[in-house]
Amino acid sequence: MAKLSINNLSFFYKEKEILKNASLTLDEGTITGLIAPNGTGKTTFIKLIINLLTSKQGEILIDGRKYKENREKYLKSIFFLPSSENLYIHLTVMEHLQYVKKIWGSSADLSGIIRELRMGDYQNKKIKTLSLGMKQHLLIALYAASGASVLLLDEPMNSLDPTSVKLVSNFLKRLKNEGKTILFSSHNLVNLAEVCDKAIYIKEKQFSVFHSQEIDLQETYNDFYEEEIE
Numbered sequence: 001m002a003k004l005s006i007n008n009l010s011f012f013y014k015e016k017e018i019l020k021n022a023s024l025t026l027d028e029g030t031i032t033g034l035i036a037p038n039g040t041g042k043t044t045f046i047k048l049i050i051n052l053l054t055s056k057q058g059e060i061l062i063d064g065r066k067y068k069e070n071r072e073k074y075l076k077s078i079f080f081l082p083s084s085e086n087l088y089i090h091l092t093v094m095e096h097l098q099y100v101k102k103i104w105g106s107s108a109d110l111s112g113i114i115r116e117l118r119m120g121d122y123q124n125k126k127i128k129t130l131s132l133g134m135k136q137h138l139l140i141a142l143y144a145a146s147g148a149s150v151l152l153l154d155e156p157m158n159s160l161d162p163t164s165v166k167l168v169s170n171f172l173k174r175l176k177n178e179g180k181t182i183l184f185s186s187h188n189l190v191n192l193a194e195v196c197d198k199a200i201y202i203k204e205k206q207f208s209v210f211h212s213q214e215i216d217l218q219e220t221y222n223d224f225y226e227e228e229i230e
């Protein structure tokens, strides 16, 4: 059974239609890139998965179950934090990790995560004293701290230097090898090509899925959105 199944999903904001009968499955132990131009619906799709938006049509299933069947179980199997702006400025790095670990009821090894993402020097510092890149490291660390099986990331490599991009890529691959289902939206197709098994393009309100090793992500992007580029 697929970890996450999207069946005939349709969604409108007032007049604007974002998805129309879109279907997709994501398996355990995979990283999938979510690709589309600005304003197409990537964030909206993520919000639909976490049930933040009402009045959708179609089904979203995690482990074959809908949100309504067991809300707590459904939500605890997902982790999504939109950006480092959502962190609490008066709490430390470690306090954030402990908080997420407790709420999600995970058995994550926080010291191991801190070591792996090289956050030791600032683990006891408050968020208000951190650089953007440090906050981005914490954001990614929180995904692992949650222990959730479905990880939804919106531009996770933003503001990371090339060394950190490599570090985070390896970190995500490690989580994938543990069986996590990772959906990762980004405009940086080079970073996506490095970590993704599959790429999903949102085109004409539907999902087009490719094995990322079998295509050139940028060429496919150009072919798909030619009118928007010209």
Ligand SMILES: Nc1ncnc2c1ncn2[C@@H]1O[C@H](COP(=O)(O)OP(=O)(O)OP(=O)(O)O)[C@@H](O)[C@H]1O
Pocket: 013, 014, 016, 018, 036, 037, 038, 039, 040, 041, 042, 043, 044, 045
């Ligand atoms: N709350 C809302 N009410 C009405 N329209 C919205 C709302 N949120 C987003 N939209 C519209 O829905 C469309 C998709 O927005 P969304 O944020 O999902 O795009 P995106 O693909 O994530 O874009 P980006 O790459 O710029 O982050 C846009 O046209 C946007 O203006």
